[in-house]
Amino acid sequence: MNSIRGLDTYRLLIRNQWRTMRRSTRSGHNLFMWIVLGVMVAYATFTLFVLGFFFDRFSIILFPSEEPVLVVNKFLLAGFLSLFFIRFLFQKTPRMILSPYLHLPIKKRHLVAFFQASSLLTIHNIYPLLFFIPFWMRFVRPEHTVISSSLWLASILLLMGASHYGNLVLRSLLARRAAWFYPLMALLVVVAIVDETSGQGLTSTISAYMFAQILSEGALSFGLICGVFFILAAWSSIMLMRTLRKPLASSSGATTKRTKFRVPARYGITGQLLHLEILLMWRNRRPRHYLFLSLMFSTMYLVVMMASERVYGGAIFDGLIGLFASGGLALNYGQLMFSWDSRHFDGILARNITFKQVVHAKLLLLQLSCLVLFVISLPLFLWFKPELLVVHFAFLFYNAGITTILVMELASRNLSPVDISQSGSFFNYEGFSAKHWLWFIPTALPPTLFMIAVQDNLIVGLVFLSSIGLVSLLATDMWTNYFANALTRRKYIMAEGFRKHAR
Amino acid sequence: MRVELTDILKRYGKTTALNVPKWTLDEGEIVGLVGSNGAGKTTFLRLVLDLLQPDYGEITLDGQPVSKSVDWKVRTGSYLDESFLMGFLTISEYLQFTGSIYGFQNGTTERALESFASFLPPRTGDDGNKLIRELSSGNSKKVGIVAAMFIRPGLLILDEPFASLDPPSQIRLKRCLLTLARESGTTMIISSHDLGHVTEVCSRITVLDEGHIVKNEKTSSATLSELQTYFSS
Numbered sequence: 001m002n003s004i005r006g007l008d009t010y011r012l013l014i015r016n017q018w019r020t021m022r023r024s025t026r027s028g029h030n031l032f033m034w035i036v037l038g039v040m041v042a043y044a045t046f047t048l049f050v051l052g053f054f055f056d057r058f059s060i061i062l063f064p065s066e067e068p069v070l071v072v073n074k075f076l077l078a079g080f081l082s083l084f085f086i087r088f089l090f091q092k093t094p095r096m097i098l099s100p101y102l103h104l105p106i107k108k109r110h111l112v113a114f115f116q117a118s119s120l121l122t123i124h125n126i127y128p129l130l131f132f133i134p135f136w137m138r139f140v141r142p143e144h145t146v147i148s149s150s151l152w153l154a155s156i157l158l159l160m161g162a163s164h165y166g167n168l169v170l171r172s173l174l175a176r177r178a179a180w181f182y183p184l185m186a187l188l189v190v191v192a193i194v195d196e197t198s199g200q201g202l203t204s205t206i207s208a209y210m211f212a213q214i215l216s217e218g219a220l221s222f223g224l225i226c227g228v229f230f231i232l233a234a235w236s237s238i239m240l241m242r243t244l245r246k247p248l249a250s251s252s253g254a255t256t257k258r259t260k261f262r263v264p265a266r267y268g269i270t271g272q273l274l275h276l277e278i279l280l281m282w283r284n285r286r287p288r289h290y291l292f293l294s295l296m297f298s299t300m301y302l303v304v305m306m307a308s309e310r311v312y313g314g315a316i317f318d319g320l321i322g323l324f325a326s327g328g329l330a331l332n333y334g335q336l337m338f339s340w341d342s343r344h345f346d347g348i349l350a351r352n353i354t355f356k357q358v359v360h361a362k363l364l365l366l367q368l369s370c371l372v373l374f375v376i377s378l379p380l381f382l383w384f385k386p387e388l389l390v391v392h393f394a395f396l397f398y399n400a401g402i403t404t405i406l407v408m409e410l411a412s413r414n415l416s417p418v419d420i421s422q423s424g425s426f427f428n429y430e431g432f433s434a435k436h437w438l439w440f441i442p443t444a445l446p447p448t449l450f451m452i453a454v455q456d457n458l459i460v461g462l463v464f465l466s467s468i469g470l471v472s473l474l475a476t477d478m479w480t481n482y483f484a485n486a487l488t489r490r491k492y493i494m495a496e497g498f499r500k501h502a503r
Numbered sequence: 504m505r506v507e508l509t510d511i512l513k514r515y516g517k518t519t520a521l522n523v524p525k526w527t528l529d530e531g532e533i534v535g536l537v538g539s540n541g542a543g544k545t546t547f548l549r550l551v552l553d554l555l556q557p558d559y560g561e562i563t564l565d566g567q568p569v570s571k572s573v574d575w576k577v578r579t580g581s582y583l584d585e586s587f588l589m590g591f592l593t594i595s596e597y598l599q600f601t602g603s604i605y606g607f608q609n610g611t612t613e614r615a616l617e618s619f620a621s622f623l624p625p626r627t628g629d630d631g632n633k634l635i636r637e638l639s640s641g642n643s644k645k646v647g648i649v650a651a652m653f654i655r656p657g658l659l660i661l662d663e664p665f666a667s668l669d670p671p672s673q674i675r676l677k678r679c680l681l682t683l684a685r686e687s688g689t690t691m692i693i694s695s696h697d698l699g700h701v702t703e704v705c706s707r708i709t710v711l712d713e714g715h716i717v718k719n720e721k722t723s724s725a726t727l728s729e730l731q732t733y734f735s736s
Contacts, residue, residue, distance in 0.1 A: 272603045276589070283591040283634065347587035350552045352576045352604050420591070492556040499586070 009110040013101075017118055036438060045130055052134035068139045069215070070208065076159070077207035084163040087124050088170065098244060112240050116233065119168065125160055132156050140215075148217045155214050155222060158229040165232040172239040181292075189300050269353065273361035280340060284420035287333060287340055294328035294369075298377040306384040315455040318388060319448030322395030325377045327403045329369035331443065334407035335436055337362055338487075342417035342498035349495060355484040359408070363476060363483075366404040370396055391451075394462035394469075398447060401469030405479055410439045412486050415497030504565055504578060504657035504690045505530050506551060511560035513546055513714075520546045521714045523560075528692065528707075530657075533684055535705035535722075536694035537730065542711040544694040545583065548662050551692065552581055564658065577605065580656035582647040582664070590636030594626050594646050597635055601650045615653045618682070622675045623649050641667045648676065652683055659683070659691045665700050673700060680704050698734070702727045 051058060059071045098111055132153070141149045174181050210221040267274075281287045302325055324331065333340075341348060348358065374396045381389050413435070447465065454461025472479070487494070506528040513521040521543040528534050536544050549555040551562055553569040561568055564575040581587065589597055602612030616623070624630060624642040635643050648664055659680075665673050677700060683689050695701040702708065702722055708730065710718035718733070720726070 269604060272600060276592075276600060279596075280589075280591055344586055344589045346554055346583065347589070349554055350576070350579070350581050350583075350587065351601070352573075354573055492554075495554055 006107070006110050009106050010114055012106075013111075013114045013118075044127065048127060048130035049134055052131040053138050055135055055139065068135075069143065070212075072135065072139075073211035073215075074204040074208040076156075076211055078203045080159045080163050081203070083124065083128065083160070084166060087163060087167040102244060108241060108244050111244065112237050115240060116165075116237055120161070120164060122164070125164060128156075128160055144215055145217070148215050151214050151217065151222050152211065155211070155225050158225050162225070162229040162232050165229070165236040168236040169232055169239060172236065172243070181289075185296065186300065189303075269357050270361050270364065273353070273357060274365055277361060277365050280420065281333065284340075286418065286420050287336075290333040290336075291329065294332050294373065295376070297324045297328035297332070298326070298373045299380065302377055302380050303384065306380065306388070315451040316448050318391050319451035320444070321388065322391045322451075323399065323403070323444060323447055325381075325392055326370045326374040326396045327399030328373055330366040330399060330404050330407050333369075334366050334404065335410050335439070336414065336418060337408070337411035338494065339411075339414040339416055339418040339498070340420055343420065345495055345498045349491060355487040355491075356480055359483040359487065360476075360480045362411075363404060363408060363480060366407065367400045367473070367476075370400040370404070390459070390462055394466040395447070397466035397469030397473065399469070401472035403443060405472060406439075406443045408479070408483055410436065410443075412483050412490065415494055417498045417500055504575075505563075506658065506690065506692070507563045507566075508551075509561050509563075511550060511562065512558050513543075513550060513555065514558050519714045521550065521557075521711075523547075523716055526709070526716060526719070528690060530690055531684070531688045532707060533680075533691040533693065533705045534707045534709055535701035536692060536709050536711065537696070537698065537701060538711035539734070541713075543714040544711055545662055546714075547711065548581075548583055548660055548692065548694060552579070552583075552660060554583075575658075578657035579660065580651035580654050580658070581660040582644075582651040583660070583662040585640075585643060585647070587650075588635050588643060588647050590643075591634055593631065593634055594624060594638075595631060597646060598650055598653070601654070605654045607654070612653075615655070616649070619649045619653055619679055622672065622679055641669060641672065644668065645672065652679060655683065655687045656689060659689050659693075661691070661693045663695055664693060665695055665697045673697075677704055698727055698730045702730065 055068045055072070059066065059068045063071045098115065101111055102108075136149065136153050136156075140152050143149075144152070210224070213221040214225075281291055302321065306321065338345070374392065377392070381392050450461065450465065454464075508523045508526040510525075511521060511523040512519070536547060538544050546555065550557055551564075551569065553562075556570070561570075563569065564579070567575055569575060589600070592600065598616060599609060599612055602609075602615065607615060622645055624638060624645055635646055638646070644664070644667060648661060651659060651661065664676060668676065680691065680693070681704060684691065691705075693701060693705060705722055707721050708718065708726055709716055710730070710733065
C-alpha cells in the first residue's frame with residue numbers, strides 16, 4: 001500500500017480545514033457581535049488605507065523636511081519588531097489538529113508543508129498590507145525603477161513572513177522551555193530602554209540604511225532579509241516535524257508542580273474553593289502564564305511606563321498604570337474564570353456546592369489579587385514616581401471594587417472551554433472570543449477617560465474613583481447574589497458549551 | 504431517596520434524545536439502565552442530576568424538583584465521566600476536597616475511605632504524588648467512583664462504571680456497591696453495557712431504546728438471558 005499523493009493530501013487537508021473554519025465561525029458569535037466587529041474592521045481598513053495612500057499629509061506634520069519613503073524606511077525594522085511582539089501576544093497558532101492524520105498513509109513532510117502554508121492565513125499578515133500596498137503604489141513605485149520598487153515590496157513581504165515564522169519558532173522553543181520567556185522578556189525590555197534612552201536610535205539608523213540600499217538595488221540588504229526569512233521558515237518547519245515525531249503533551253510528570261499545603265477546615269467552603277483556584281492556577285500551564293503575565297504588568301511593564309517621558313496623554317498613561325498595576329490578574333486571569341473550570345464544570349454542578357459559594361471565592365481571589373499586586377508594585381512607585389502613589393492607592397479600591405465586578409460580569413458569560421493542562425503553544429488564546437476584546441472597552445476606557453476629565457482636579461477625581469470602588473467592595477454580598485442568580489440561569493448553556501472539549 | 508420522572512421530553516434539534524412519560528425509583532432500589540449507544544442513558548442521568556434542562560416535564564428527588572432546589576445535592580453522589588474529576592489534584596487532595604464540601608473533617612474523610620481502600624489506586628509513595636490527570640483512565644475512574652460513594656449518599660448515580668476497569672476491580676466494585684446498598688440503603692441508578700454485572704447488582708432493569716423506555720422489570724434469574732436475546736435480535 002502506498003502513501004496518498006501530495007496533491008490529494010493537500011486537497012483532503014484543505015477540505016477539512018475549510019470545514020473547521022466554517023463550523024467555528026458559524027457558531028461563535030451573535031448578530032450584534034458580527035455588526036460591531038464588522039464596523040471595527042471597516043474602520044481599521046479605511047484608516048490603514050488612508051494612512052498609506054495619503055502618508056505625505058501625516059508625515060509632513062511630524063517630519064516636515066523628510067520624504068515619506070525615507071520616513072517609512074526609518075521605522076520599518078521597529079515596525080516589524082512590534083508586529084512580531086503583537087503576533088506573540090495575540091496571534092492564534094492555527095488549531096489544525098495534526099494527530100488524526102499521523103497514523104494515516106500521509107507523508108509527514110506534506111502535513112508540515114500544509115501547516116506552514118495554512119498558518120500564513122492570519123489577520124496579522126493582512127492588515128500591514130492595507131497600509132503598505134497603497135503606500136507603495138503612491139510613493140515607492142512612481143519614484144523608483146520597477147526592479148528597485150519590486151525589491152522594496154518583496155522585502156516587506158519577506159519581513160512579514162519572517163516575523164510570522166519567527167513567532168512560530170519562539171512559541172515552539174518556549175513550549176519546550178517555558179522558563180526562557182521571563183529572561184527573554186527582560187532582555188527585550190532592557191534593549192528597548194537602552195535604544196530609546198541612549199538617543200542613538202540604532203534600530204531606525206539600520207532600518208533607514210537597509211531600505212535605502214534596497215531601493216538603490218543593493219543586493220546585500222535584500223539578501224540578508226531573504227536569508228532571515230528562509231532560515232526562520234526552515235527552522236519552524238524542522239521544529240514542527242520534531243513535534244510530530246515527539247508529541248508536545250504536557251501531561252508528563254516533569255512539567256507539573258506539586259505544592260502541598262492544606263487549608264484548615266475552619267475557613268469553610270470558601271477557603272477550600274480558594275485553595276482549589278490557587279492550585280488550578282499554579283499547576284496548569286496556561287493559567288500559570290496568566291499569573292506571571294500579571295506579575296510582569298505590575299513590575300517590568302510598569303517600569304517602562306513610568307520611566308518613559310510622557311509628553312502626550314499623561315492622564316491616560318496614569319489611568320492605565322493605575323488599572324494594571326493592581327488590577328492585572330483580575331483583568332488577565334479573571335476574564336476566563338469559569339472557562340478555567342470547563343473540564344470539571346459538570347462535577348461542580350452535580351456536587352454539594354452552590355454558585356453563591358463559588359462566586360464568593362472567585363470574587364475574593366480577584367480582590368485579594370489587587371491587594372497583593374498593589375503591595376508588590378508599591379516599591380516601584382516609591383522609586384520611580386512617588387507622585388503617582390495617590391493614583392496607585394485610589395485604583396486599588398477601584399480595581400478591587402469595580403474592575404473585579406466588570407470582569408466577573410464577562411466571565412459569567414463564558415461558554416468556551418479552555419484546556420488548561422494541554423497547552424500546545426505558549427500563548428494560545430483558547431477560550432477567547434470577540435466579546436473578551438470588546439469587553440476591554442467598558443473595563444479600561446471609563447477610568448482612563450475619567451482620568452483625563454479630572455486631570456485638573458486630580459485629588460477630587462481620585463477620591464471619587466476610590467469611593468465608588470469602596471462602596472462596591474462593601475456591596476460584595478449583593479454582587480455575589482447577583483452573579484449566583486445569573487449563573488443559575490445560564491448554567492445549562494455554559495455546561496453545554498464547556499462539554500464541547502470532550503468532543 | 505425516591506426518584507420520579509414525569510412527562511420528560513428532551514430533544515437535540517429534531518432528534519428526540521429522551522421521552523419518558525413516567526418512571527419512578529423507590530428508596531433503596533438499585534436500577535440498571537441499559538441500552539445501545541445513543542439510546543439516551545447519559546441524557547437520562549444528566550437530567551436527573553440537573554446538568555441538562557428538559558424541554559418538558561419534571562424530575563423530583565424525594566418530591567423536590569431538581570431544578571428548583573439544591574438540597575438534594577448533599578444526599579447525592581455521582582460520577583458520569585472525567586468532567587467530575589479535577590485533574591490537577593492528587594487523589595488524596597481530590598477526596599479531601601470532596602469530603603470537605605460534604606461537611607467531612609479531614610480525619611472523618613480518611614475513616615470513610617477505609618471501606619473503599621481496596622478499590623482505590625495507591626495513595627502512598629510516588630503514586631500518591633501523581634495528579635489525577637496522570638493516572639490511567641481506569642484508575643482515574645476509580646477515584647471518581649469512590650468520591651461518589653464514600654460520602655454514603657442517599658442516591659448514587661454512575662454512568663458505565665465497569666467500563667475500562669480491570670476484571671479484579673470490576674469484582675471489587677460490585678462488592679462495594681452491594682455493601683453500600685446493604686449498609687446505607689443507598690438508592691442507585693447505574694447505566695452499563697455489561698449485562699452480566701448489571702443484572703448481578705441491580706434489583707431492576709430499565710431498557711432504553713432511541714430515548715424510550717422499552718422494558719422496566721424486576722431482575723430475576725431469567726433477566727440476563729432475556730436481555731441477551733433482546734440485544735441480539
